[in-house]
Amino acid sequence: MSNERPWLAEYPQGVPAEIDVNEFPSVVSVLEKAIDTYRDRPAFANLGKVLTYGEIDRLSKQFAAYLLGELGLKKGDRVAIMMPNCLQYPIAIFGTLRAGLTVVNVNPMYTARELKHQLVDSGSTALVVLDNFGHTVQEVIADTPVKQVIATGLGDMLGFPKGAIVNFVLRHVKKMVPDYEIPGAVRFRDTLVIGQLKSLPAVQIAADDIAFLQYTGGTTGVSKGAMLTHRNLVANMQQAAAWVGTNVKLGEEVIITALPLYHIFALTANCLVFMKFGGLNYMITNPRDMPGFVKELKKVPFTAITGVNTLFNGLLNTPGFDQVDFSRLHLTLGGGMAVQRAVADRWKQATGVTLVEAYGLTETSPAACINPMDLKAYNGAIGLPIPSTQACVKDEDGRMLATGEVGELCIKGPQVMKGYWQRPEETAKVLDGDGWLHTGDMAKMDDKGYFYIVDRKKDMILVSGFNVYPNEVEDVIAMMPGVLEVAAVGVPDEKSGEAVKVVIVKKDPALTAEQVKAHARENLTGYKHPKYVEFRTELPKTNVGKILRRELRDAPTKA
Template sequence: MSFERPWLSQYPDGVPAQIDMDEFPSVVSVLENAISKYRDRPAFSNLGKVLTYGEVDKLSIQFAAYLLGELKLKKGDRVAIMLPNCLQYPIATFGVLRAGLTVVNTNPMYTARELKHQLEDSGASAILVLDNFAGTVQEVVAGTAIKQVITTGLGDMLGFPKGPIVNFVLKHVKKMVPDYDIPGAIRFRDTLTLGQMHSLPAVDISQADIAFLQYTGGTTGVAKGAMLTHRNLVANMQQAAAWIGTNAKMGQEVIITALPLYHIFALTANGLVFMKFGGLNHMITNPRDMPAFVKELKKTPFTAITGVNTLFNGLLNTPGFDQVDFSRLHLTLGGGMAVQRSVADRWKEVTGVTLVEAYGLTETSPAACINPMDIPAYNGSIGLPIPSTDACVKDDQGNELPMGEVGELCIRGPQVMKGYWERPEETANVIDADGWLHTGDMAKMDEKGFFYIVDRKKDMILVSGFNVYPNEIEDVIAMMPGVLEVAAVGVVDEKSGEAVKVVIVKKDPALTAEDVKAHARANLTAYKHPRYVEFRTELPKTNVGKILRRELRDPPPAAA
């Protein structure tokens, strides 16, 4: 039986059915190609400082030479990078890749427990961390394979006098940099100086080499490293570039990068795609400070912006956003969580540009489906499978379902991960013998090949585009001596899409909602914190004793 691809007839003019997988052998070759074409053009800007492609070239070579020459790391070794959006991020990331090593992207907001798991699981040999978060590294580094901690201040790459002023204000005025003491730690700027004493040897990097270990939760609640190869990332960059490239101008694009580059969406969509176009990534370090973010947008003539629904909603509700100059803006891409119609409609009204919804997963590097760039308005769909990508809907027995029927969305293409790091069984659970990745999302396809997400098969909770797994929340809350049983569910939330609610059967009658929230704050990243705490005398269960989470979602909770 031949596989039908009705979506191909809906492709915008100029978008190919297949991408050229041989144009770039690695992510490094994408960078080197951009450097040769756009050496003097701006590549990354942050806090008023701009790095050209030529400067990124020089500095990333210095960091790569340090990793190989001084630390004596070997091909395939892992390096953790624990940074928000700042100039050190692209320098370090491209340095690690140019050295033939693997980047382990690490959320700077991780608690000690979460960081320890990721460092132990990945076996990372070194970690680069912003001073603000170095205290967390100090807590856990002793029990890991980390040989070298590299620290840096937010102002370190901003030059004189701005850099020292930024560092001073963050530490002494805003009190955002707690004291820490990590024996043997080295400053990032010193690694660049040491790197100049070594020449970077020729490193053979193949498409099959792992570029990133990108951690994502699992249905078990344990974060797993998705092995994203150079082939995966290059494929997804080529796919997205082909999709948006019909109206992107080489060497002239300015993309607002407010989502963190350690998140797979911004990493590929902003970092790689716009590098191919010789564009400028204008990095926002703290997009939660919406008034400052809007002020930045007013100063920056930008052509593109990516984000999650909550980010767009936040901007639309910030005074002054409607006075931003949108005359050059031609691309707004929403992903990471469902885009709400009300937000998309208002975005179009204020900016004059359609908010185009896309769909992807960490496991697909991330893009799998994107709406055509020329759609006149929001359509409620996640779009069409992008070039060289197949999608279908399957039932629980693995049979492909006909058009219009709801089943599990499955994706196949060169962007699908190699598997989960050192977890062959978990890999086999999600990638079947025919190469289909089972996404855990329930979807249907219409006659034109547009896909629509209907519900999630998993119990995963999606908070502002971040995956939260109930098992992890439950494990943490269950650590409390006053808790007998606990279940975590997602409930609808206007601001973040969903919020975490925990339902608890008490062991200690004195246990309060505030006790639970304080415990969560100490052990979980902010977006995983339960917003609502409900106490019950028992939890609904199946006849085999499995908690029925679905029954706990309703009715909507009153705020605790």
């Protein structure tokens, strides 16, 4: 089946079967070509301030010079970045990469427990953090390898007086910046000033060097770092650019970047692909504020937007969205979680543009399958394998299955990760001897080469496009003295696709659902919180004592 590649006959006109993975040796070389070509064009915009490609060039070089010249970091060292979408993000990412270092993206909403694991596991020696989340860093910093914290306020790159006003309002009016103290922390703006005085040495970056350690949950509940090399990301950028680029106007695209850049989807699809096109990434810092988000959309004549189902659904249900100007919009890409037909239909009706579903994983940098861009309407498929990508469906014994048969979806291509950071056993579980990545998703292929996800092999719960692993939730709830046994499952949820439900056998008869939820709030990021808590006298199990999560999933949910 892998050799036939029936999907090639379905490729839209102008999309090649293969991409040139060697055109750029690194992500940095893509950035440098974009800078040379589009120096005076806008590259990133946020909160009313725009940075051109030339400014990104200058600022990221200053940051790189600081990391190497002042901090003395050596090639391959890890730099953690813990911020929402703001102008500091691209400067920090590109500065880190230009210095030959590895970026560790950190979800700023992490609890202290989750943050500590990631900093220790990755061995990060420097951390860039937004002031709003400094208090979390303060709790764990002494127990991590981090030697230098670089802190910044949301308004720091916005210029005077606007930046000062934004920082004042966040801290004193909205009370969104809890007090914290980290000895020796430096300000982001100061690193740029220091970097200006240092010379940036020429850094040799090889295609196989790790560009990002992108953390993804594990079925064991421990989050693992997918090693994404420069080659992986360049390949995926070339693949996605070839796929979506047939009707792109170079130097004129404006893409709405509402998904966080710490998520692999926005990082590759928005930041890297549209940089190659000389486009403008219009960054939304807080997409959860839907009225504010719609107000932003009204200001900018955007041409493209990416998102997850919940984001599109939220926009469609926000007053004023029907007054947005969609006349230049030609690309809407949905991924991260299943796109619902009802949402896709409404999006097409409201905007006149098809919501095209894509499929990917952190481990594939992320794109593996995308529906054709000229798709007339939602089709329920995750699409066709993109250029230079092979896909197949295998049974439990690793045999390839025929068209229409359901098995595990496997992917092979230059975008597949090098492996999990310092976890050879975990790597061996998902990457087989022939180079196939086993996705853990159950799928089937039709005779034209379209793939359809049928079910998930893993018990992963997908909340608004974010992976929640039941084991992690269970481990946290099981820490409570009043809990005897716990199982976490995903249940359908109108708003977020799925919600977390925990089923508990009590040790302490007085234990309440509210206590469980409060404990979860202290130890888990928001999207991992159980929405439903149910108490039972026993949990359904197999004869070897494995909890039957499927039975719990299929049982009716009581709020």
